[in-house]
Amino acid sequence: MLSAEDNEILTRVGPGTPMGNLLRRYWIPACLSAEIAEPDGPPVRVRLLGEDLVAFRDTDGRVGLLEESCPHRGASLFYGRNEECGLRCTYHGWKFDVTGQCVDQRSELRPFSQRIKTGSYPVHESGGIVWALLSAPLGGPAQTLTPFRDFGTESLPAPLATANKEVIYCNWVQSMDGDLDTAHISNLHQFDAIDGIPDDGTDEPGYPSGYQSMRFWRHDARALIEVEDTWHGFRYAGIRVTPNGHQHARITAYIFPASTIIAQIPFSTRQIFVVPADDYTTHRYNFTTQPPQNPRGYGGPVFFTYPTYPFEMMAQKGVVPRPYNRGNDYLIDRDAQKGVSYSGIRDFRSQDAMATETAGPIYDRTREHLGSTDVALIRMHRLLLRCAKALAAGEDEVTLPALAGDFRSIRGAEKILEEGEDWRVLGTNDDPVVQEALKAAEDDDR
Template structure:
């Protein structure tokens, strides 16, 4: 439970709010590269942290992110002409480049371009996402590379889906391991044949469903890290083994959710404003489950649909919404699907959006399985207050290796510590990603003198 004023700090993102100021200190997805695919293409509207902006790719191929309203008399530049390496307002023809400079003022007998500058944010493209930095220029931090730098956008699946609630409650859903034993369950899990992988090592994805169902009250261990934390949801399997799901949280809005054997998929919850957010995901096509140790796809055994991909702009449509009660099927709910909703991600949308646009956390009753969520809130609120008191935000400096942050899932060997799983010290990660083990690490052949 939070005090009302803490809930306000946590959830409000507009300019001048504590959290809004904190979020503006991080490079943030503004839109997908696929939304502005080629030079001179149609501009798109971007609403980000409560600010109305327009993204465009100018005729020279540079991505720009500028205020939506023309600084002359406010017409929307979304309707503007993308031409001559600038966006030109259709009202009186003023034109602005990606840096917000006025480069043409054809309606004035004596143009005063140099006196007009519009709000423009820097753009950096990586992994199929157009990222921006909305904080003060003088505090601009290095781009945080979660593994996309130096790679073609085509090596990644990048997409986003609209979520009509506050970003924190949406992110809490992604961090919460306990709900997979409830919200996403269906009775057919009991009929999945035992393939013998309930033993120390990497189980099949199909068997994971069984473990989640078998032990519905996981124990949580949260470990603080330089970027936020990693935590394990610990369950006992039907054979009495210890199964861990490890999810990482990186300040402020990043999650790497558990998967077998480890995960590099980056899920981000990006505030549009206080009451809406985008759920972004960036996944390396060839580095997801590199040895395919999990066997069949997680969803191939489940009776759930998964998001439709393949739209040209990367925005996943929503067919299950509050307006249609998420297409809840009460017969299915009685007869096998715990939630009654047959689309996996929409099960998440149903619970997080039904809390209301901004959940009032003074009303909640938290238990031990909410430990990771309370930790995330604490980190965010302290960082926001800290920034206001002149403290550096966490995880923004140079030389930090965000590529090393991964989720993981495994059945532990006796005495095995979950903390090494999915890190650079994990032999499975080293083999899959070609990472050299650190000198002297276990398993590294000794060099002859």
């Protein structure tokens, strides 16, 4: 449970709020590169931390992220003409380059464009995402720039860079809470056919098949949660007992302030970054950071019919559609709920959306009753609150976690533990299966 005051601090991200100021210290996704793929193509609206912006790619391929409102008399630059290295407002023809500098005033008798600069933010494209740093207030003084954090995408070959974006209609912390909550997979994401999966011999110390992992989620709903604090935030394990009596660990990494790498067999580097569009709307980016590394095909594909996200319905440009939503009760199928799936909702991500969105636009955490399943998200709330308050109190910013470091060494992981094996090693550079994969990648490069 949080006090009403702490819940406000935790969830509100607009300009001048403690959490908004904290998030503005970090580079965050603004939009997908694919949304503004074409030079001189249509600009897109970008709502980010409660601010209304517009992104566009100019004639030379450079990306601009400007205040949406034209500094002349406020018309929206979303309707502007993207032409000849600038975005031109169609009301009176003022034109702005990617830095926000006004470069033309075609209707003025005595142009003064050199004195007009509209609000703009620094951007950096990496891994199919346009990242932005909102540390300086629009039009305000430039502040010390935080270095861009390379999660691995800087050296990722372009064809391997895949990123998508999903819109979630609730506060960003609710979405983060779901990503740091391994316990819910034993309930929300269950379906009855898992009972028919036979033991294929991988329910023993080592790496189970993907099928067996699902059996374990279903078999033991009482995961033991353990957390290890790290330089980038923390990693945590959900430890379940398997049907054969072994310890199965799923390890997820939290990268401060709003990113996770979720467990996968044998380890994972695919990353999630949650960005508040505003206090009530969240953009959840899912992106590749490193070439796929799975030396022996551990886990393997699951050739089993179960509810997956309808990727075949993914819209062009990587923006994931939301056919199941609160407006249609996520198309819950009450018959399916009695004999097919635990939730009766079609796919995993819609199940997640149901759980997080229906807690309300901003969940009132003075009313929650937390238990043993909630240890990891409690740690996240505390860390965020501590940092937001320290920043508001004027303490030195070096206290902020995860501003720099080897982000490529952060991984999720999943394994059935050997006798005496410590889950904390899994997925780190000290894990033999990681070393094997890194060596294989090195050999491939030669």
